[in-house]
Amino acid sequence: MNLRRIFFVLIGTSIIVFGGLYIYLFLTSSxxxxxxxxxxxxxxxxxxxxxxxxxxxxxKMPSTVSLISCRKLFDGDPVEMNTTYKLMENLAHxxxxxxxxxxxxxxxxxxxxxxxxxxxxxxxxxxxxxxxxxxxxxxxxxxxxxxxxxxxxxxxxxxxxxxxxxxxxxxxxxxxxxxxxxxxxxxxxxxxxxxxxxxxxxxxxxxxxxxxxxxxxxxxxxxxxxxxxxxxxxxxxxxxxxxxDGANDIFGSTDRKWHTRWKDAGKPPYNIRPLKGSVHIVANRDFVDFLINNRIAQEFYNWTKKTKVPDETFFPSLNHNPQFGVKGQYNGKSDTFSNFYQSV
Known part of the structure; x- marks a missing residue:
């Protein structure tokens, strides 16, 4: 299963899955x-x-959940999703x-x-x-x-x-x-x-x-x-x-197709290598403090203002440039990093 997809299953689901979970909780008696x-x-x-x-x-809750399979729903099974939609139509919200x-x-x-x-x-x-x-x-x-x-x-x-x-x-x-x-x-x-x-x-x-x-x-x-x-x-x-144990979970990709996002922004400060990631992050407290209070992060923030979708550049770039020695930064191959993904 796609790693990025698993991450969003952990932290937040699409509105379709949310609806399915709503049904699941509605139909469950405990x-x-x-x-x-x-x-x-x-x-x-x-x-x-x-x-x-x-x-x-x-x-009062109905006593059965046998009408739907949550696993199939979370996997995006079209038949299960259709069944869920029909159930939702008959439920009072x-x-x-x-x-x-x-x-x-x-x-x-x-x-x-x-x-x-x-x-x-x-x-x-x-x-x-x-x-x-x-x-x-x-x-x-x-x-x-x-x-x-x-x-x-x-x-x-x-x-x-x-x-x-x-x-x-x-x-x-x-x-x-x-x-x-x-x-x-x-x-x-x-x-x-x-x-x-x-x-x-x-x-x-x-x-x-x-x-x-x-x-x-x-x-x-x-x-x-x-x-x-x-x-x-x-x-x-x-x-x-x-x-x-303090490691961050912040996805970052070095795929060249993303380079158009910052090609007109000029050279990044401190020789930071830009990456594309997601605005969704899991970060330890020390790293968050670095993002807010460190001069390096502040200057990089100003640089990202000139990029496209800066939120998807700011977090992954600072996490995947470990030369700054901040707790939790990742120093492996960027496109293979997936702690949180593998955990679920």
């Missing part, structure tokens, strides 16, 4: 997360003891409207209880390995809140960047949701994000800056968008990242 068998040698917990949490939705979140969060304790957030660490392993997340979003508060609820743990910290051009209701609803948690915040600087421009990178860097300032002990940073949904529990992520 909450149990599992690794797909045969994908990793890491010993993991097969289910999680979620106290007072028998369902994810606020209504009780989405929470954006403005209703403002009313629901008037009592934060009631909101956390009603939405069934996990408010206590599930075990010592997770508690001792806090993670930092960014969520860049611009619409669909209900979907973004479901994402937050799925990845939320009290020991972690979460930065939400709401697009500057998002409608007022989205901004207000997300602000109210964040206010109900000590470890969730809206970044103080909002950007008008447009794909292919430096604004995509600016949104991520704004969150990184504040995550470094507000939480002193998180181990790894993971960035998401509001249109994604996890297929792994926090516990499973922690087990994988513990094995990494």
């Amino acid at each position: 909450l149990k997360f599992k690794f797909i068998q045969g994908t990793t040698g890491i010993q993991i917990r097969k289910s999680s003891p979620y106290a007072n949490m028998n369902t994810l939705l606020d209504r 009780n989405d929470i409207k954006d403005m209703k979140y403002i009313n629901l969060t008037q009592s934060c304790s009631s909101f956390r209880t009603m939405r069934r957030y996990i408010t206590n660490p599930l075990d010592d392993v997770e508690e001792s390995f806090p993670l930092a997340f960014s969520i860049v979003m611009y619409k669909d508060v209900y979907q973004a809140e479901r994402l937050l609820r799925a990845i939320y743990r009290p020991q972690n910290i979460y930065c939400i960047h709401v697009d500057q051009n998002a409608v007022r209701g989205v901004k207000e609803a997300m602000k109210c949701i964040a206010s109900c948690f000590e470890n969730v915040f809206i970044t103080s600087k909002l950007h008008s994000v447009r794909w292919g421009t430096i604004s995509v990178l600016d949104a991520e860097l704004s969150c990184m800056t504040e995550l470094l300032q507000m939480h002193k002990s998180w181990k790894y940073f993971i960035n998401l968008t509001g249109q994604e949904f996890p297929l792994r529990t926090n516990y499973e992520l922690v087990k994988i990242l513990s094995v990494y």
Whole structure:
């Protein structure tokens, strides 16, 4: 299976897969997360003891999941996808409207209880390995809140960047949701994000800056968008990242077809070799600090402003130029690097 594809199965799926997972959770009477068998040698917990949490939705669940195969769905099987679409057409979706979140969060304790957030660490392993997340979003508060609820743990910290051009209701609803948690915040600087421009990178860097300032002990940073949904529990992520022992997971390609993206930008500073990668990264805290506070990274950032799709150049290039001696950088052959991909 394509390595890049596996990465997105881990961190965030397409809206089609999200819909399929939604059906799976809807049809399941108890909450149990599992690794797909045969994908990793890491010993993991097969289910999680979620106290007072028998369902994810606020209504009675059907008792069977036999109508769909999640494995086939995640593999993109067209027959299974068609079956899922038909099931979705017959399900009632009780989405929470954006403005209703403002009313629901008037009592934060009631909101956390009603939405069934996990408010206590599930075990010592997770508690001792806090993670930092960014969520860049611009619409669909209900979907973004479901994402937050799925990845939320009290020991972690979460930065939400709401697009500057998002409608007022989205901004207000997300602000109210964040206010109900000590470890969730809206970044103080909002950007008008447009794909292919430096604004995509600016949104991520704004969150990184504040995550470094507000939480002193998180181990790894993971960035998401509001249109994604996890297929792994926090516990499973922690087990994988513990094995990494500080290594980053940032894909980078040296394929010459990408050179057109920076051919008009001039020579990169510090003889940095540019690479093309993805805006989605998994990076240790020291590397994030380097991206935000080091002069080399700052000058390279200015250079990427002159490139096409700078967010897909900034992260992989700095990760795959190990001459700077930053923890977690990769010093092997760029196009074969796939720690996170191989872990799942």
